[in-house]
Amino acid sequence: xxxxxxxxxxxxxxxxxxxxxxxxxxxxxxxxxxxxxxxxxxxxxxxxxxxxxxxxxxxxxxxxxxxxxxxxxxxxxxxxxxxxxxxxxxxxxxxxxxxxxxxxxxxxxxxxxxxxxxxxxxxxxxxxxxxxxxxxxxxxxxxxxxxxxxxxxxxxxxxxxxxxxxxxxxxxxxxxxxxxxxxxxxxxxxxxxxxxxxxxxxxxxxxxxxxxxxxxxxxxxxxxxxxxxxxxxxxxxxxxxxxxxxxxxxxxxxxxxxxxxxxxxxxxxxxxxxxxxxxxxxxxxxxxxxxxxxxxxxxxxxxxxxxxxxxxxxxxxxxxxxxxxxxxxxxxxxxxxxxxxxxxxxxxxxxxxxxxxxxxxxxxxxxxxxxxxxxxxxxxxxxxxxxxxxxxxxxxxxxxxxxx
Numbered sequence: 001x002x003x004x005x006x007x008x009x010x011x012x013x014x015x016x017x018x019x020x021x022x023x024x025x026x027x028x029x030x031x032x033x034x035x036x037x038x039x040x041x042x043x044x045x046x047x048x049x050x051x052x053x054x055x056x057x058x059x060x061x062x063x064x065x066x067x068x069x070x071x072x073x074x075x076x077x078x079x080x081x082x083x084x085x086x087x088x089x090x091x092x093x094x095x096x097x098x099x100x101x102x103x104x105x106x107x108x109x110x111x112x113x114x115x116x117x118x119x120x121x122x123x124x125x126x127x128x129x130x131x132x133x134x135x136x137x138x139x140x141x142x143x144x145x146x147x148x149x150x151x152x153x154x155x156x157x158x159x160x161x162x163x164x165x166x167x168x169x170x171x172x173x174x175x176x177x178x179x180x181x182x183x184x185x186x187x188x189x190x191x192x193x194x195x196x197x198x199x200x201x202x203x204x205x206x207x208x209x210x211x212x213x214x215x216x217x218x219x220x221x222x223x224x225x226x227x228x229x230x231x232x233x234x235x236x237x238x239x240x241x242x243x244x245x246x247x248x249x250x251x252x253x254x255x256x257x258x259x260x261x262x263x264x265x266x267x268x269x270x271x272x273x274x275x276x277x278x279x280x281x282x283x284x285x286x287x288x289x290x291x292x293x294x295x296x297x298x299x300x301x302x303x304x305x306x307x308x309x310x311x312x313x314x315x316x317x318x319x320x321x322x323x324x325x326x327x328x329x330x331x332x333x334x335x336x337x338x339x340x341x342x343x344x345x346x347x348x349x350x351x352x353x354x355x356x357x358x359x360x361x362x363x364x365x366x367x368x369x370x371x372x373x374x375x376x377x378x379x380x381x382x383x384x385x386x387x388x389x390x391x392x393x394x395x396x397x398x399x400x401x402x403x404x
Contacts, residue, residue, distance in 0.1 A: 020040065020043050020044045020047060021040065023037075023040065023041060023044065023098075023099065023102060024037055024040075024098060024102075025095060025098055025099070026095055026098070027089065027093065027094055027095050027097070027098055030085065030098060030101075030102070031089065031372075034078065034081060034082050034085045034086075035077070035078040035081070035082070037102060038078050038081040038085075038102060038105045038106060038109065039073065039078070041102040041103065041105065041106040042072060042073060042106045042109055042110075043073065045103075045106050045171070045175060046069040046072065046073065046171075049065065049069070049171050049174075050065045050066055050069050053065035053066075063138070063141065063160070064160060064163060064164050064167065065167065067134070067137060067138075067164070068113065068117075068134075068164045068167055068168055071113060071116075071117070071134055071164075072109055072110060072113045072168070074129075074131075075129040075131075076109065076112070076129070078105075078109065079233065079379075079383065080105070080108040080109065080112060080232070080233055080234075080237045081105030081106075081108055081109060081237070082379060083233075083234055083237040083238050083241065083259070083376075083379065084101060084104060084105050084108065084237040084238070084240050084241040084244075085101055085105060085241065086241070086372055086375050086376040086379060087237070087238045087239075087240070087241025087242050087245070087255060087376060088101050088241040088242075088244050088245045089245075089372035089375075089376075090241075090368045090370070090372040090373040090375075090376045091241065091242050091245035091246070091247040091251060091255075091368065092245050092246070092247075093241070093244060093245035097244055097245060099179075099180060100179045100180060100181050100185075100244055101241070101244055103175055103176075103178070103179040103180075104175070104176060104179055104189070104240055104244070106175055107172045107173075107175035107176040107179075107193075108172075108237060108240075110168045110169070110171045110172035110175065111168070111169060111172040111196075111197070111200070111232070113165070113168040114165045114166070114168035114169040114172065115165075115200060115204070115232075116128060116133075116134075117133075117134045117135075117161050117164050117165035117168065118161070118162065118165040118204070119204065120133035120134060120135060120136075120161070121134075121135050121158050121161045121162060121165075122204070122208060123288075123292045123294075124292075124325070125288065125292070133161075134161045134164055134165075135157040135158050135160070135161035136157070138156070138157040138160045138161060139154055139157040142154075142156060142157070145157060169197070176189070176190065176193050177190070181244070185243060185244060185246070188243045189240060189243055189244065192236055192239050192240055192243065193240070195236070196231060196232050196236040199227045199231045199232060199236075200227070200228065200231070200232045202227050203224055203225075203226070203227030203228025203229065203231075203232075204228055206220065206223065206224040206227065206228070207224050207228055207294065207295070210224060210294070210295025211292070211293045211294060211295055213295075214293070214295070214319065215295040215300065216295075216299075216300050216303045216304070216319075217295075217300055218297055218300040218301050218304060220295070220300075221295055221296060221297040221299075221300045222264065222297055224295070225263075225264050225267040225268065225297060226260065226263075226264060228267075229263055229264075229266065229267040229270075230259070230260050230262075230263025230264045230266070230267060231260070231263065233263050233266060233267075234259035234260070234262050234263035234266065234380075234383070235256045235259035235260045235263055236256075236259075237259075238255045238256055238258070238259040239252060239255070239256050239259075242255050242256075250366075251366045251367070251368070254362050254363065254365040254366035254367075255362075255363070255366050255368075257362040257365075258359045258360070258362035258363040258366070258380060259359075259380070261355045261356070261358040261359035261362060262355070262356065262359040262380040262381075262383060262384055263383075264355055265351075265352045265355035265356050265359070265383070265384035266383040266384055268297055268298075268348050268351060268352050268355070268384075269352055269383075269384055269385075269386070271289065271294075271296040271297055271298045271348065272298060272345060272348060272349070273387070274287075274288060274289030274290075274294070274296065275287060275289055275290055275296075275298060275336065275339065275345075276336060276345070281387060286332070287327070287332040287335075287336070290327065290332060290335055290336075291324060291325050291327050291332075292325070293324075297348065297351075298339065298344055298345065298348050299318060299339075299344075301342075301344040301347060301348065302314075302318060302338070302339045302342040302344035303315060303318050303319065305342040305343060305344055305347075306318065306338075306341075306342050309342075311341070311342070314338045314341060314342060317334065317335060317338050318335065318338060318339075352384050355384065356380075356381065356384045359380050359384075360377070360380075360381075363376070363377055363380060
């Protein structure tokens with residue numbers, strides 16, 4: 001996105017509210033609006049964090065802390081908190097579990113902010129959720145720090161974004177550590193939390209490694225997907241919810257297996273949208289994954305199939321043109337057509353369908369019943385489904401899918 005276009009959508013940090021409504025204590029109230037309840041918890045927590053930041057230094061608070069708070073509050077589907085909450089409820093959680101669940105749900109949103117801010121720096125993405133990414137906001141706020149030829153984000157803007165992502169992780173850890181939980185539950189929750197943080201960073205490294213080495217390994221791509229997305233988006237939030245509610249080991253094991261399958265399907269769907277998605281819905285430039293050279297399962301599979309059929313022109317095109325940020329729209333269309341020629345998008349769709357069915361089988365093995373269990377099952381199906389009101393990414397290159 002051009003800098004002038006980005007500037008029109010610049011997110012201005014808002015001052016924290018002086019007072020916030022009290023948190024809900026009834027599980028039924030949270031049931032009625034999980035994203036709203038989590039946003040309320042975030043508003044209360046972020047008001048405290050930003051107030052402390054302002055006591056340290058008003059410039060730091062305005063440029064970093066307030067902006068990070070606005071970034072976290074503005075946008076996002078709260079998908080991780082929703083998995084956590086409906087796992088709590090499906091496993092028998094009631095009113096006494098509300099405070100701990102909302103606190104951990106807010107922590108999940110902050111660790112997501114950490115991941116997004118850092119990911120955009122590493123990918124040099126100027127847009128997030130249809131608005132400037134964090135480092136792009138800083139670059140617009142301090143135009144004098146831009147490089148001489150404006151060929152990319154300044155080192156200052158990128159450095160500030162790294163600090164902001166670190167701050168989000170600190171705040172997330174503060175919330176997780178401060179949750180009021182029974183000692184046995186707390187021990188297990190913090191074990192899951194620590195594992196999730198390391199898994200997320202390991203997955204991000206594998207993503208970078210795949211780009212740097214132009215990896216063509218489909219197996220490595222799936223491993224990256226599992227660590228970077230599936231575990232911290234679905235599997236670990238489900239585990240946290242089950243643990244909070246006191247679920248037994250077989251139930252938790254079945255739930256996490258369902259989450260892992262659905263989480264991988266979610267990322268494979270996102271890979272299709274990254275190649276073929278409509279930017280009006282995805283909030284990111286069309287073909288961004290191709291331009292950034294991401295070592296996605298889709299690309300690895302397409303290259304494998306092209307080599308197997310002797311389509312050397314396709315192999316060369318996919319290998320030589322990926323990772324080119326200056327890729328023109330006609331060149332992007334050529335790559336999309338090449339992907340379709342291998343049949344890889346259709347095979348990814350079939351893989352998503354298999355993973356979705358496997359997720360449903362694992363969930364059935366948890367033997368959960370009632371309205372909350374049905375909400376959880378619907379949520380697991382939803383994340384792997386094509387976006388509504390769009391054509392499939394497996395169609396012709398002119399009919400792109402769209403992100404949620």
